[in-house]
Amino acid sequence: MQLPDSIMITEVGPRDGLQNEPEQVPVQEKIDFINQLSACGFPEIEATAFVSPRWVPQLADAGEVLAGIQRVEGVAYSALVPNIEGWERAQDGNVDKISVFTAASETFSKRNTNATIEETLNRFQPVVHAAREAGCPVRAYVSCVVACPFEGKIAPAKVKGVVDHLLDLGVTEIDLGDTIGMATPSDMDALVEVVADRVPPEKLVLHLHDTRGTALACCYRAMQLGVRRFDASCGGLGGCPYAPGATGNLATEDLLFLARGLGIPAGVDASGVLQASAMMERSLDRPLVGRVYRAESCSEEA
Amino acid sequence: MQLPDSIMITEVGPRDGLQNEPEQVPVQEKIDFINQLSACGFPEIEATAFVSPRWVPQLADAGEVLAGIQRVEGVAYSALVPNIEGWERAQDGNVDKISVFTAASETFSKRNTNATIEETLNRFQPVVHAAREAGCPVRAYVSCVVACPFEGKIAPAKVKGVVDHLLDLGVTEIDLGDTIGMATPSDMDALVEVVADRVPPEKLVLHLHDTRGTALACCYRAMQLGVRRFDASCGGLGGCPYAPGATGNLATEDLLFLARGLGIPAGVDASGVLQASAMMERSLDRPLVGRVYRAESCSEEA
Numbered sequence: 001m002q003l004p005d006s007i008m009i010t011e012v013g014p015r016d017g018l019q020n021e022p023e024q025v026p027v028q029e030k031i032d033f034i035n036q037l038s039a040c041g042f043p044e045i046e047a048t049a050f051v052s053p054r055w056v057p058q059l060a061d062a063g064e065v066l067a068g069i070q071r072v073e074g075v076a077y078s079a080l081v082p083n084i085e086g087w088e089r090a091q092d093g094n095v096d097k098i099s100v101f102t103a104a105s106e107t108f109s110k111r112n113t114n115a116t117i118e119e120t121l122n123r124f125q126p127v128v129h130a131a132r133e134a135g136c137p138v139r140a141y142v143s144c145v146v147a148c149p150f151e152g153k154i155a156p157a158k159v160k161g162v163v164d165h166l167l168d169l170g171v172t173e174i175d176l177g178d179t180i181g182m183a184t185p186s187d188m189d190a191l192v193e194v195v196a197d198r199v200p201p202e203k204l205v206l207h208l209h210d211t212r213g214t215a216l217a218c219c220y221r222a223m224q225l226g227v228r229r230f231d232a233s234c235g236g237l238g239g240c241p242y243a244p245g246a247t248g249n250l251a252t253e254d255l256l257f258l259a260r261g262l263g264i265p266a267g268v269d270a271s272g273v274l275q276a277s278a279m280m281e282r283s284l285d286r287p288l289v290g291r292v293y294r295a296e297s298c299s300e301e302a
Numbered sequence: 303m304q305l306p307d308s309i310m311i312t313e314v315g316p317r318d319g320l321q322n323e324p325e326q327v328p329v330q331e332k333i334d335f336i337n338q339l340s341a342c343g344f345p346e347i348e349a350t351a352f353v354s355p356r357w358v359p360q361l362a363d364a365g366e367v368l369a370g371i372q373r374v375e376g377v378a379y380s381a382l383v384p385n386i387e388g389w390e391r392a393q394d395g396n397v398d399k400i401s402v403f404t405a406a407s408e409t410f411s412k413r414n415t416n417a418t419i420e421e422t423l424n425r426f427q428p429v430v431h432a433a434r435e436a437g438c439p440v441r442a443y444v445s446c447v448v449a450c451p452f453e454g455k456i457a458p459a460k461v462k463g464v465v466d467h468l469l470d471l472g473v474t475e476i477d478l479g480d481t482i483g484m485a486t487p488s489d490m491d492a493l494v495e496v497v498a499d500r501v502p503p504e505k506l507v508l509h510l511h512d513t514r515g516t517a518l519a520c521c522y523r524a525m526q527l528g529v530r531r532f533d534a535s536c537g538g539l540g541g542c543p544y545a546p547g548a549t550g551n552l553a554t555e556d557l558l559f560l561a562r563g564l565g566i567p568a569g570v571d572a573s574g575v576l577q578a579s580a581m582m583e584r585s586l587d588r589p590l591v592g593r594v595y596r597a598e599s600c601s602e603e604a
Contacts, residue, residue: 001303181597184563185522210515213556213593214563217518220487254515261486261516291515295483 004228006265008044010205011037011252013280014065015046015080017237019056021284027061029283031068033276037234038072040272046099046231049080050089066093078139082113087127091134098131099139100124100171104159105148108179112143121165128169140171141207145191147182156194163195174199175231178218181211181248185221192225201226208250210236210291215250216258223264230255235277235288251290253277306530308567310346312507313339313554315582316367317348317382319539321358323586329363331585333370338581339536340374342574348401348533351382352391368395380441384415389429393436400433401441402426402473406461407450410481414445423467430472442473443509447493449484458496465497476501477533480520483513483550487523494527503528510552512538512593517552518560525566532557537579537590553592555579 014034018025030048037045047069053060062079071077078097081090090098102120103109109117124140131138144151145159163174176191192201204227208215219230233249256270274296281288288294316336320327332350339347349371355362364381373379380399383392392400404422405411411419426442433440446453447461465476478493494503506529510517521532535551558572576598583590590596 217522220519
């Protein structure tokens with residue numbers, strides 16, 4: 001069980017971190033935020049989503065945001081794309097990569113996207129085909145891989161079935177999401193093992209939530225198992241905006257702190273990330289919940 | 303690297319969790335809090351401290367608290383005791399165990415207790431002697447075992463020197479504290495190894511802070527190394543009261559969530575702990591920061 005010699009972080013703050021924010025963040029603040037993140041050295045930034053403005057009004061400005069940012073060489077700018085209309089908008093937006101989205105829980109899929117898992121997969125088929133034709137890589141998010149708010153515990157075999165179907169469709173990357181933050185390290189063992197025949201640990205992406213404080217314990221276990229790709233959101237953006245202090249996405253700064261302590265380079269400038277978080281804290285006008293971010297804010301105030 | 307078949311949690315909320323609270327918590331609320339904790343199944347509760355009321359005014363009521371609680375068989379009620387006067391008061395309070403307190407950082411020791419490490423050890427000598435004569439076990443806290451707010455990184459050899467001195471004095475238990483929450487899992491390797499010749503992993507106690515989100519990752523790593531005794535504070539009591547959202551002690555609920563996910567029994571009723579936290583949240587009139595506690599509060603409000 002050797003830890004990886006480096007990790008790769010996809011910064012998802014601009015998309016996953018902001019999509020549920022009830023107050024509209026001005027386009028220019030999103031552009032400044034992404035430009036700041038671009039300067040930090042992330043290999044990939046999920047910048048926005050080409051989804052229905054009715055479904056996610058916060059990201060209705062996807063085209064403007066992508067047109068406004070200064071692209072840095074070596075950074076892949078990706079966007080979530082749920083259907084063929086989204087793919088066309090994403091092409092106009094000149095994205096480097098797209099993401100599609102399904103779930104390992106049938107109930108969550110129905111409630112979240114008003115479609116069965118199979119229906120979401122069928123809807124992706126032309127998107128994945130078009131993207132592959134255009135030479136655009138396709139990440140596939142699978143949410144609720146450990147537990148579902150409606151169904152409870154999700155069996156790894158269920159995750160495996162969805163992953164196999166996605167790979168058969170031709171997606172180029174699998175990203176497993178513990179959407180409600182219920183994972184502990186033993187779930188990492190089960191997930192890494194169940195997909196290993198088609199997704200080796202070093203290719204797998206994990207999207208962990210720190211809702212119950214276990215995200216870094218899971219990252220650490222996953223690293224022991226050979227995983228080296230993680231999503232994170234600066235300052236922990238993407239918590240539950242209606243419940244102050246409740247947390248969602250693993251904070252980028254926390255993951256960087258873990259990696260640094262373990263001597264594992266991530267190639268990301270941690271102080272630049274703190275600045276990006278501070279920009280969004282001012283923009284959203286409420287304290288971000290990331291632990292390192294709060295600890296740094298605390299020591300500045302003290 | 304097999305995980306332990308059970309863990310033991312010492313609940314430190316009533317002492318470590320409350321000692322820095324600026325508003326005096328009424329004696330009866332402390333008693334109710336400890337009684338609620340006693341019903342949860344903890345093997346040990348650090349109930350209070352017999353320190354100078356000038357130093358820690360919040361715990362000036364130590365005698366009253368210990369006189370007021372309903373003791374449950376199988377629960378050890380312990381108290382922090384800095385000197386021989388404290389030991390005499392603790393005897394009157396009929397404690398089952400005492401704790402003494404020093405640091406692995408010379409600067410922290412001087413700033414925190416106005417004494418060098420050696421002076422604190424000399425001060426403990428008669429306390430430890432008297433306690434041993436009385437058949438009372440003595441825990442020794444060593445703070446700043448990973449890093450110090452003044453000195454930065456602390457070398458494991460420094461920790462080892464202090465631990466050896468404490469064991470030579472006759473203390474019965476070593477509790478290593480990451481006082482400012484700077485540890486990552488590799489620090490657990492270093493600490494467990496450096497003390498192993500005199501404190502086997504299964505006897506060692508760890509006192510971790512979740513300031514940067516790494517506490518559970520460290521617990522997990524420590525468990526892999528054979529550690530099975532941990533301190534925790536319900537709801538994460540003991541954060542920095544002046545910086546909302548900044549966190550200190552590892553929350554008991556979070557550790558219980560990890561252990562449950564790993565299939566490791568702790569013998570503690572998690573729902574009872576949530577109730578104890580809710581009592582203190584009402585008493586302190588500000589949101590507690592423990593992640594599981596907040597997640598549960600969030601789902602109740604939603």
